[in-house]
Amino acid sequence: xxxxxxxxxxxxxxxxxxxxxxxxxxxxxxxxxxxxxxxxxxxxxxxxxxxxxxxxxxxxxxxxxxxxxxxxxxxxxxxxxxxxxxxxxxxxxxxxxxxx
Amino acid sequence: xxxxxxxxxxxxxxxxxxxxxxxxxxxxxxxxxxxxxxxxxxxxxxxxxxxxxxxxxxxxxxxxxxxxxxxxxxxxxxxxxxxxxxxxxxxxxxxxxxxxxxxxxxxxxxxxxxxxxxxxxxxxxxxxxxxxxxxxxxxxxxxxxxxxxxxxxxxxxxxxxxxxxxxxxxxxxxxxxxxxxxxxxxxxxxxxxxxxxxxxxxxxxxxxxxxxxxxxxxxxxxxxxxxxxxxxxxxxxxxxxxxxxxxxxxxxxxxxxxxxxxxxxxxxxxxxxxxxxxxxxxxxxxxxxxxxxxxxxxxxxxxxxxxxxxxxxxxxxxxxxxxxxxxxxxxxxxxxxxxxxxxxxxxxxxxxxxxxxxxxxxxxxxxxxxxxxxxxxxxxxxxxxxxxxxxxxxxxxxxxxxxxxxxxxxxxxxxxxxxxxxxxxxxxxxxxxxxxxxxxxxxxxxxxxxxxxxxxxxxxxxxxxxxxxxxxxxxxxxxxxx
Numbered sequence: 001x002x003x004x005x006x007x008x009x010x011x012x013x014x015x016x017x018x019x020x021x022x023x024x025x026x027x028x029x030x031x032x033x034x035x036x037x038x039x040x041x042x043x044x045x046x047x048x049x050x051x052x053x054x055x056x057x058x059x060x061x062x063x064x065x066x067x068x069x070x071x072x073x074x075x076x077x078x079x080x081x082x083x084x085x086x087x088x089x090x091x092x093x094x095x096x097x098x099x100x
Numbered sequence: 101x102x103x104x105x106x107x108x109x110x111x112x113x114x115x116x117x118x119x120x121x122x123x124x125x126x127x128x129x130x131x132x133x134x135x136x137x138x139x140x141x142x143x144x145x146x147x148x149x150x151x152x153x154x155x156x157x158x159x160x161x162x163x164x165x166x167x168x169x170x171x172x173x174x175x176x177x178x179x180x181x182x183x184x185x186x187x188x189x190x191x192x193x194x195x196x197x198x199x200x201x202x203x204x205x206x207x208x209x210x211x212x213x214x215x216x217x218x219x220x221x222x223x224x225x226x227x228x229x230x231x232x233x234x235x236x237x238x239x240x241x242x243x244x245x246x247x248x249x250x251x252x253x254x255x256x257x258x259x260x261x262x263x264x265x266x267x268x269x270x271x272x273x274x275x276x277x278x279x280x281x282x283x284x285x286x287x288x289x290x291x292x293x294x295x296x297x298x299x300x301x302x303x304x305x306x307x308x309x310x311x312x313x314x315x316x317x318x319x320x321x322x323x324x325x326x327x328x329x330x331x332x333x334x335x336x337x338x339x340x341x342x343x344x345x346x347x348x349x350x351x352x353x354x355x356x357x358x359x360x361x362x363x364x365x366x367x368x369x370x371x372x373x374x375x376x377x378x379x380x381x382x383x384x385x386x387x388x389x390x391x392x393x394x395x396x397x398x399x400x401x402x403x404x405x406x407x408x409x410x411x412x413x414x415x416x417x418x419x420x421x422x423x424x425x426x427x428x429x430x431x432x433x434x435x436x437x438x439x440x441x442x443x444x445x446x447x448x449x450x451x452x453x454x455x456x457x458x459x460x461x462x463x464x465x466x467x468x469x470x471x472x473x474x475x476x477x478x479x480x481x482x483x484x485x486x487x488x489x490x491x492x493x494x495x496x497x498x499x500x501x502x503x504x505x506x507x508x509x510x511x512x513x514x515x516x517x518x519x520x521x522x523x524x525x526x527x528x529x530x531x532x533x534x535x536x537x538x539x540x541x542x543x544x545x546x547x548x549x550x551x552x553x554x555x556x557x558x559x560x561x562x563x564x565x566x567x568x569x570x571x572x573x574x575x576x577x578x579x580x581x582x
Contacts, residue, residue: 041278042281071239
């Protein structure tokens with residue numbers, strides 16, 4: 001029997017993987033994927049709670065998050081393309097002109 | 101969730117600004133590059149008109165606060181206070197941008213459109229009373245900002261700023277959302293009032309505690325307070341200067357407003373333990389910002405660190421939760437911060453000629469001899485940022501520090517005073533460059549009516565409210581959350 005705890009646990013796991021990815025990976029594309037993973041963990045949480053509570057608001061929130069995540073990915077990729085054109089790399093360590 | 105069509109009147113200002121932004125975007129595709137200045141003036145007129153339209157919802161409702169759209173959007177005086185400040189900040193940004201963008205190789209149409217859209221996001225944000233509407237508004241604001249930060253797309257610094265801002269901004273949104281999803285699981289509702297009721301019933305539920313901590317962390321990112329401040333100096337340095345000025349003020353105003361709403365109306369009634377987190381972050385932020393600023397050679401970067409320090413002071417306002425002096429102190433401080441920060445950035449805009457030239461502290465050398473008025477204006481802004489009377493910065497800090505003391509956080513207020521003394525050192529490096537160092541030859545100064553007008557307006561506000569603070573104080577006190 002799969003209970004709410006399983007879903008929340010899986011969501012926590014996914015979120016942790018996403019956070020770790022953002023913090024330790026230097027490739028911007030991987031970072032973007034990790035961010036998507038975090039957002040999907042949130043969606044899973046919302047849907048699981050929504051199903052358990054019998055309340056549609058959680059579904060609604062998840063659909064909004066999916067929509068916004070698409071926009072976010074578009075803008076993120078555009079920034080990555082611009083960076084690649086200038087630097088020839090999508091590595092965050094190469095984008096380190098400003099420091100201090 | 102059905103809502104009556106008459107609710108639309110509540111969002112008339114936002115609808116108008118959105119329509120203008122989209123209209124200008126279409127207009128920008130047909131207008132020639134030389135005539136793009138007209139778009140800026142239209143955007144400016146739209147902001148002023150939106151300011152007037154802000155009063156339409158108020159005339160249509162009988163009681164405040166009026167909640168519309170199935171509990172998503174609130175019209176109250178608290179939101180009005182922030183909306184007026186945000187619109188003013190956006191208008192000043194457009195005045196700063198006229199020559200800056202006009203003389204750059206980048207098109208102006210999308211630029212002004214994005215400024216308007218990010219402003220719409222902020223307006224919706226300060227009125228949000230439902231977790232979904234707060235999130236959507238926050239993303240509308242943030243997505244436009246990522247593009248604006250990287251607007252000078254041939255400049256490495258600008259794209260680098262955009263990349264860093266995007267990664268950390270999207271990351272913080274993810275953290276905030278995860279916190280919100282846990283709050284939803286515990287509260288079984290997404291409205292702030294519902295969250296407050298549920299939290300009052302079970303204040304120690306683990307989901308709530310984790311949720312509150314994550315929401316706080318996500319919002320600390322947005323207001324650039326420690327330990328989530330690292331993006332701010334890089335983004336302020338790399339973004340086009342008018343945009344850096346806007347970033348230092350507009351998004352912060354909106355984020356503080358939403359912080360107040362979520363924590364006062366949502367989390368506050370159930371448990372006030374979150375003040376400990378806020379106090380810890382405030383202390384750390386003040387130290388990190390002010391000490392970090394000591395080593396900076398770039399003025400935009402210096403102002404970036406100083407704005408981190410100011411975020412630390414401002415957080416003290418939340419410590420007065422449950423009293424009637426914490427929130428007004430914060431609001432007075434934010435108004436004063438907006439005036440003086442925009443003014444100081446305005447002088448950097450004037451000094452910049454092309455690209456990033458004119459940003460270092462040395463570029464201010466000998467300014468007092470070449471242009472005494474501008475040097476005097478900068479002096480006033482720096483005095484105000486330090487918190488020395490008779491400027492509005494003193495008034496803001498006075499209210500904040502006394503409110504922290506009255507709330508029982510004496511050591512924090514003391515730390516604030518100490519850090520203000522530290523800030524004297526780096527602010528006065530600029531004063532020293534302007535008045536004591538000789539360097540007329542290197543100075544590239546460009547008078548410009550639009551920027552001058554904006555700076556004069558900020559200067560007038562800084563001095564006027566510094567000498568006669570009563571109107572500002574009573575306005576803030578009349579606009580509290582209820």
